[in-house]
Amino acid sequence: MKSKTVILGFSALLALTACGGGGAPAPTAPTTGNQAPTVAIRSMANQPLTDKNFLQPGASLMILTSDDDVVKTVTYSLAGPVSKAPVQLGSVEGKNTINLPPDLTEGTYTMTVQATDSQGATSTGTASFRIDTTNPQLVSVTVNGQTVGSSNISAAGTAALKVVAHDTSGPVALVLTEGQEVLAQNSNELNFDLARKKDGSLREDGSYSFMLTATDPAGRTTQQAVNVTLVKKDASSGPVEQVPTPTLQVIGEGPFAGNMGVNASANIGPSSQLDKMVLVVTDSTGRMDSQTYVTTQANQTFSVDTTQFTNGPVKLQVFAYTKGGLEGASPVQSIEVKNINAPQISVVAPVDGSTFNAPTLPVRVTITKRTSYFSFVSGQVSVELRDYRGALKATRTLDISNPSTCTGDTKATLTCNTSFDMADGDAGIYSVTASTSVNVDGLGEQRLSATSRFTSTVQNASAPANNIILPIRISNDGSNVAELPSATAKLPVLNRGSGVMVHASDNDGLKYVQVRFLYPDGRPVNSYLLNRKMVDVSETYEVVMPIELDGSEYIPDGQYILQMTTEDTLGNTNIQEMWVRVDRAQRGQLFKTEAVFTDARSFVNGQLTHSSGAWGLGCSDKTVDATTEAGSLTNCASLQADSRVIALTYFRNPEGVTKVVGRTISPVTTAGTSVISRVGFNAEGTYWVSWLVQDLNTGVVESISGPELAVQKNSNQ
Incomplete structure (x- = not known):
């Protein structure tokens, strides 16, 4: 080993220096970094x-x-x-x-x-x-149509052996032997005339024993003995069938890429009928294709897709089978395949076009070498989840060197796994796209990408959105609903003239909206201020004005929790709470109101008598032209303090159905501002404007309703 040599040399030098009694200093041993095995x-x-x-x-x-x-x-x-x-x-x-x-x-x-x-x-x-613990199965073994068993089968003239084998692990290699001699071999199917020797010559009459061996990819085998007694063929039955002598010719010169043409001829004798002709292609890795290129024609030009085989030498051989059970093979011809193409990236899970219903979506990506060698540029695979609009919902970056996410051979076949959380998404169509960059021999850098689209039926577990629009907190007092505010805390104040406004929405649909008071200890006051059932509604603004404090469920003055509860059609619930103070004696800004038409009266048949109007909060008078009926607001007071103002436009049709047709929310309207609400009319009926006003200094909420303006449609009949 390298490190051993360094240590031994160092020891020898130390010994020599000691014997010399001085001289040159001892050398320092070089250091080497230890590498993992x-x-x-x-x-x-x-x-x-x-x-x-x-x-x-x-x-x-x-x-x-x-x-x-x-x-x-x-x-x-x-x-x-x-x-x-x-x-x-x-x-x-x-x-x-x-x-x-x-x-x-x-x-x-x-x-x-x-x-x-x-x-x-x-x-x-x-x-x-x-x-694999299962032996291959010999599905069918017959001689001249008779099933082979333990007894001899007598055959005259022709002894056509036909074999069909199967195994779940892959192709079954079939080998027919006589003693030590291999007579025929093929994959999954085998045909051979036992009345002939390997060279095609006829056997003498007599009894013969053969062995059929089937081997699966795991090396497990199944054997079947075939015993045949040959007798003379009756001369009246016609000429003896001859073994085919097929030939093949490759069109063009190699190396080959893409599709390659191969001319094949069965060359059967005049007394034979062709069952099929097969072109067998085997590449340098041993991969054999005996299923793709099959014909019942005696002469055929096959178009071979060379991209399905590994670059390098590829062997071609044609087999011809007669209906009498004879098999002939052409000489093997070798050609050179050289395709230059990038590896294939695939999203194998979720399957394209599938439907998925689980909170976690498993994703599997494979990158597979086709013919050319390649290497990864960044060592990463990007996986994106997008919705039906193409909007990016989530992304994952997978490190190909991390065995917890990617396994396999980075130069052959690599499999990477990840997942996405679908619980907070909507049901619908999604896509998963995997991409990476590779360097391909002969092509340079290539970008690989694959997409799989699927339908998610996972229901959204997100709760509906809800918010108490008015009243609002005017300080940090009472911001922690779990704690009882002090008696002097600055809270929103509700009295007999107050109102509340809430907003709720959900992507699936709302089931109900509820508003109620809770006692400080959390016990609910029995009656709801609002308990509205929803049908096919995904968004709503709800208003309660004025609040009923003195009814059968009397609300004494004091501190309460104002609670808003919403539930969507999937059962997801959202609760919002706010501390408020009920104080009947504390009043806010009180205003008179007026309303006028702002356009001249129309007498045109089919038109509305008026198309617009104005309502003034704090306006105590108005001027109206007696001829046109158009007017203006006068003596309009201004807000005395900074306030949150919500203007609600109501409409009641001739049938008596009332609804809110407009709303304006002004979060902060400064003191000294006059509040004028202008409304356009588009239908026959009665209009009016109501306001919710919260003083941002005292927190008191008041509700004020303006007068009504009636609009008719002109009819000259």
């Missing part, structure tokens, strides 16, 4: 493991470790359907072969290996794989 988990073929690898219980794996110092301990553990506690290896540094426990059940497992060197530096490696 490297850890890798590999298959026995020295390949990385992923959750796409299938293994058997008891299978062997390699653990590779190295260090610039000395690896002292190596432990490994398993997590999955059957978890195993950490096991310490006997030998440590270098290559260690371990056998998986024989009692593992089917499922996905994660192995964690931890290595520690002599200086205490530790590193951890993980790998996932799947355990």
Whole structure:
């Protein structure tokens, strides 16, 4: 080891210096930083493991470790359907072969290996794989249509073996042997005429034994013996069928990218009928495609998508199958594939177009190498949650080196996981977009992005909004509702002429709005000032004027809590409270009011008699033109103190239905200001203006209503 060499050399120099009795000073030993050990988990073929690898219980794996110092301990553990506690290896540094426990059940497992060197530096490696405990299934094994069992099958002329196999873990490798000789092999399906030898020549009559072996990706096998007795073919049945001799020709010269053309010919004999012709493509990683390029035509030009295969050498071979059960294969032809393309990023959860109903949305993103090598630019993956408008609701930045969020191979397939809280959002359509930047060999920096749209049916758990608009606090006294204010606290004051105004809203819809008094100890006064049920209403302003203090539920003078409660249609509730003082003797500013039409009377058929009017708070007189009926307000008093003024415009239609058609809230109207409210008319009926005024010095609230103005629609009939 490097560090050992430095220490030994230093010791030798010290010894020589001591013998010399002086001379040059002893050299200083160089220092090196201790690096954590490297850890890798590999298959026995020295390949990385992923959750796409299938293994058997008891299978062997390699653990590779190295260090610039000395690896002292190596432990490994398993997590999955059957978890195993950490096991310490006997030998440590270098290559260690371990056998998986024989009692593992089917499922996905994660192995964690931890290595520690002599200086205490530790590193951890993980790998996932799947355990398969089920043997592949031979779905169908027939000779000339007869199911193969333990007894011999007699065949005359042709002994067409047809095999279909299946396994949940992936393709099944089928191999037909006679003794030690391999006669035929294929994936999932196999056809072979047992009446012929491997070279296509006819066998002599007699009994023959063959062995069919099916192997799944985990290495589990199923075998079936096939015993056949061949007898002479009746000459009257026609000529003997011949084995096909298919050929292939690649169009153009390599290296190939994108789509590549391959001409294939079955070359069957005149006594044969073609069942199918298959072009099998196998890349340098062993990935085989025998399902995509299939035809029932004797001559076919296949368009092969080379982007589905790893760059490098790719093998092509054509197989032709006759309806008599004969199989022929072309010579293998190798070509070079060289595609330059970026990896693929996908949002695999939530699934695009899906519906989701849970408070937490799990998100899974994969980045998968296609053909070209790549590396991450920033080492981060950005994930955004947006609503149907495209407005950003939340974002996550995932570190690809953090194993708690991202696992896999950063140069092959990487899986990253995160989540979003949907409980405070509205039901509706959302989108999740994942993006990152990578450097691609031959392309440079590329931006990757993928989006998945889904529908959330999670109901919003947010309470409705509500607020007591009037009265308002005029000091910090009573700001803590949990504490009883002092007798001299400066609180809002309500008397027989006072009113209150509240506002409530909710995105789903309101169920009710309630306003009531509470005694200082929290007990409710039985009667509500307001108890309004809502139907299809999402926002409301509610006014109570004047407040009833002297009814059957008599409210003595004193301190109370004014409480406002709202509930939405989903059952979410919001309560707002404020300390107030009831004092009948304390009065605020008292005003006279007047109202006039501000435009000349109209006599045009179908028009309103007047289109506008004005109401004056504190105006005691008016002047009106006898001809036009238009007037002006006179002798208008001003506010004596800074005040909060709310003007409410009421309208009553000819059927007697009254509603508020306008409101103006002036948070602070300074003393000395005259209050004039101007209103435009747009329907036949009666209009008037009422005011809520709170003196910001004394806190007293008064409600004042102005006179009514009636408007008719002209009719000359």
